[in-house]
Structure formats: C-alpha cells, structure tokens
Amino acid sequence: MDTLHLVLGVAVIALNLLAGAWGGIAWIQQRPSVSFWYILRAAQVSVVLQVLAGGILVLLGEEATGALHYIYGLAPLLVSLLAEGARAGAAERELADTDFQALPRERQRTIALAIVRREMGIMALSTWVIFFLALRAAGTSTAF
Numbered sequence: 001m002d003t004l005h006l007v008l009g010v011a012v013i014a015l016n017l018l019a020g021a022w023g024g025i026a027w028i029q030q031r032p033s034v035s036f037w038y039i040l041r042a043a044q045v046s047v048v049l050q051v052l053a054g055g056i057l058v059l060l061g062e063e064a065t066g067a068l069h070y071i072y073g074l075a076p077l078l079v080s081l082l083a084e085g086a087r088a089g090a091a092e093r094e095l096a097d098t099d100f101q102a103l104p105r106e107r108q109r110t111i112a113l114a115i116v117r118r119e120m121g122i123m124a125l126s127t128w129v130i131f132f133l134a135l136r137a138a139g140t141s142t143a144f
Contacts, residue, residue, distance in 0.1 A: 001057055008050040009138055012076065015043035016131040023124025032116045040123055047076045047130060065142050072137035076130040083126030090118040 019039045026033035054073050064070055094115045100108060 001053065001060065002062070005050070005053045005057055006141075008046060008053050009134065009141070011046040012043070012050050012134045013131060013138065015039065015046050016076075016127040016134060019043045020124050020127035020131055023120050023127065027117060027121045027124055030113075030117060032113065033120070036120060036124070040127065043127055043130070044080050047080055050134075051077050064140070066140060069137055069140040072133050072140060075133045076137075079126050079129050079133065083123055087119045087122045090122060091115045094118060 019036065019042075022033065022039055023036045026036055051074060054070075064073075094111060098111070100111065103111070
C-alpha cells in the first residue's frame with residue numbers, strides 16, 4: 001500500500017503540473033482546449049485516489065512523519081473542491097444581468113469564450129496550487 005501511495009503521489013504531481021502548464025498556455029493564448037479538461041479531470045481523480053490511499057494507510061495504522069504531511073496531503077482535495085465552486089460561478093460573473101438569448105450570435109460566442117477562458121484560468125491556477133502542495137507533501141514524507 002505504501003508503494004501505491006507513492007505512485008499516486010507522483011501521479012498527482014505530474015498530472016497537476018501537466019494540467020497547469022497546458023491550461024495556463026491555453027489561457028494565455030486565449031484559446032479553449034478540450035484536452036485541458038481531460039487532463040484536469042485525470043489530475044483530480046489522482047488527488048481523490050491519493051487521499052483515499054492515504055486514508056487507508058492511516059486506518060491500517062501507518063503514520064506520517066509529521067502533521068504537515070496530513071495537511072499537505074488533504075489540502076489538494078480542498079483546493080480542488082473550492083476551485084470547482086469558483087468555476088461554477090464563472091458564468092454568472094461573466095453574464096451578470098445580461099439576457100444571453102437576446103444577444104446576437106457573435107456576442108453570445110464572445111461571451112461563451114470568455115466564460116470558458118475564465119473557467120480554464122481558475123482551474124489551471126488550482127492545479128498549480130495543488131502541484132506545489134503535493135511537492136510539499138512529498139517533501140514531508142519518508143519516501144524521499
């Protein structure tokens with residue numbers, strides 16, 4: 001189980017780094033990226049699996065070297081949930097009091113792209129935070 005926890009930790013680091021870079025570049029270039037969302041979801045799944053594996057290790061009596069490992073290990077899950085909440089409100093913030101259906105098609109497209117870009121920015125930023133938290137968690141583990 002320790003090996004699985006280590007492998008998942010590496011996956012969390014690698015997938016969040018990839019998602020952050022991919023999403024950040026797409027955000028800067030102002031182009032939507034379908035691939036980003038797949039990488040992001042894989043990164044989020046890796047976080048959930050990592051937390052579950054860590055929880056199982058705790059239930060089996062394993063202990064981390066310090067409390068910081070638990071904090072850095074659980075924080076990515078919290079960051080991911082908070083980012084999803086912020087992403088969910090991105091459309092509201094972009095639309096404000098606009099009657100989207102009454103707008104001309106080109107304006108609708110412009111607003112839709114702005115919403116997607118805002119969502120990508122929020123989620124890409126969250127993956128960078130998770131990446132650094134996961135690095136800190138690795139630094140507090142006994143594996144390194």
